[in-house]
Amino acid sequence: MLDNRTITFLTVCKEMNYTRAAEKLNISQPAVSQHIQYMEDYYGVRLFRFIGKKLILTDAGRLLQRSLTAFHNNEIYLKEQLSFINDKKQTLRFGATLTVGDFMIARPLSDFLSKHKGADISVTVANTKELLQKLDSGEIDFAILEGDYPKTLYNHQPYIIDNFIPICGKKYPFAAPPARLSDLIGERLILRESGSGTRMILEHMLIENGISLEDFSNVITIGNMNAIKDMVIAGCGITFLYETAVLKELRSGIIKKLDLADCRIQHEISIVWKRDNLFEDSFKELFEDLFQIC
Numbered sequence: 001m002l003d004n005r006t007i008t009f010l011t012v013c014k015e016m017n018y019t020r021a022a023e024k025l026n027i028s029q030p031a032v033s034q035h036i037q038y039m040e041d042y043y044g045v046r047l048f049r050f051i052g053k054k055l056i057l058t059d060a061g062r063l064l065q066r067s068l069t070a071f072h073n074n075e076i077y078l079k080e081q082l083s084f085i086n087d088k089k090q091t092l093r094f095g096a097t098l099t100v101g102d103f104m105i106a107r108p109l110s111d112f113l114s115k116h117k118g119a120d121i122s123v124t125v126a127n128t129k130e131l132l133q134k135l136d137s138g139e140i141d142f143a144i145l146e147g148d149y150p151k152t153l154y155n156h157q158p159y160i161i162d163n164f165i166p167i168c169g170k171k172y173p174f175a176a177p178p179a180r181l182s183d184l185i186g187e188r189l190i191l192r193e194s195g196s197g198t199r200m201i202l203e204h205m206l207i208e209n210g211i212s213l214e215d216f217s218n219v220i221t222i223g224n225m226n227a228i229k230d231m232v233i234a235g236c237g238i239t240f241l242y243e244t245a246v247l248k249e250l251r252s253g254i255i256k257k258l259d260l261a262d263c264r265i266q267h268e269i270s271i272v273w274k275r276d277n278l279f280e281d282s283f284k285e286l287f288e289d290l291f292q293i294c
Contacts, residue, residue, distance in 0.1 A: 008035035070276040073138035095143035101125035129195035142273040146197025163243040164265040166258040188218040188237035
């Protein structure tokens with residue numbers, strides 16, 4: 001069990017401000033300073049230093065933060081598992097990116113609840129960048145991600161592989177039928193916000209083809225998947241999405257898939273968790289139960 005001084009250190013790491021950390025912990029600022037001083041004396045290193053008025057972690061502080069965060073996250077999951085042994089109530093805390101949350105997890109969750117009727121489930125739907133931050137802080141145990149992530153810091157398991165496709169409305173007024181990615185740069189591009197998985201994939205694909213977002217005549221950023229689809233249906237522009245997210249619209253014909261010679265992208269959607277988690281075997285058993293994968 002981590003003591004109060006460790007929690008204080010991790011809170012200061014998150015806030016990077018003694019006053020805000022004190023407010024969050026509901027203790028005095030001198031108490032925060034004493035806790036940090038104790039930690040520095042105990043480990044024999046400086047954990048923080050100031051550059052002007054800005055508080056930053058030292059190299060030793062960053063190493064200690066990573067190690068203690070891992071301990072903290074493992075302790076949270078251990079408490080959940082001990083609670084399950086005691087009252088047989090399964091607890092799930094995980095994250096999903098927008099496409100996954102909207103189109104890919106309803107059936108697995110429904111099947112899981114039919115087997116574990118008393119389960120407590122919390123699903124955080126956010127973009128890839130935000131979910132990685134929540135993984136690091138221990139707010140969630142794992143995440144299902146569309147976008148890229150540093151594989152040196154996280155373990156992963158494939159969830160599904162989906163087609164990443166360019167789409168437009170059924171009557172979108174192209175001057176000439178596009179055959180390659182470069183034929184689209186005169187169009188209005190509608191895309192997700194920075195940090196989202198679909199945007200990361202799109203940006204990487206464009207770079208590989210010598211294109212950037214700045215090459216498009218107009219770029220519209222919207223943080224809502226359904227709003228993007230509605231704008232595409234209305235003929236306001238083109239976009240790139242996972243095929244699963246627009247299957248219904250493709251089948252009804254209100255959205256069209258663009259057949260481009262240099263755009264044949266399949267991307268893995270992954271289940272991701274912290275590499276230093278002590279309960280990896282338990283996670284894999286859970287994934288088999290929840291998602292029928294192993």
